[in-house]
Amino acid sequence: MTTERWPTELRLAKDRRSLRIAFDDGAAFDLPAEYLRVTSPSAEVQGHGPSERKTVPGKKSVEIIGVEPVGNYAVRLVFDDLxxxxxxxxxYLYELGAGYEEKWQAYLDELASKGLSREGLR
Structure with missing residues (x-):
């Protein structure tokens, strides 16, 4: 059974390049905008199954321009690439924070294996 995490703080950095989220169990994470963008839970990124998941390159400079509540269970992030x-x-945000190092390295390895870059495209 999955424990429902509850945020106690959600704050967008002034430079819009990271999102700080703290939880009621004391865990807190500063999640880079690029990381949040390339791990978006959207169908555009995740597809409708593991075989459809997309590798999103060129988001090194992406910024978060909006954080919108969705009920009391989530947020919709709006990025400057729209x-x-x-x-x-x-x-999901807790999972992204707790697994940051492993997930980020897997993303970097995936970019390298496909000859893609974090630079460039917006």
Whole structure:
């Protein structure tokens, strides 16, 4: 059974390049905008199954321009490349924070294996 995580703080950095989220169990994470963008839970990124998941290159300079509540269970992040279809539930944000190092390295390895770059495209 999955424990429902509950945020106690959600704050966009002044430079719009990271989102700070703290939870009721004491865990807190500063999640880079690029990381949040390339791991978006949207169908555009995740597809409708693991075989459809997309590798999103060129987002090194992406910024978060909006954080919109979705009920009391999630937020929709709006990025300056106009991606806004991902709904980030509290548990998913916790998972992204707790698994940051492993997930980020997997993303970097995936970019390298496909000859893609973090630079460039917006």
């Amino acid at each position: 991606h806004d279809t991902g709904i980030y539930g509290w548990n």
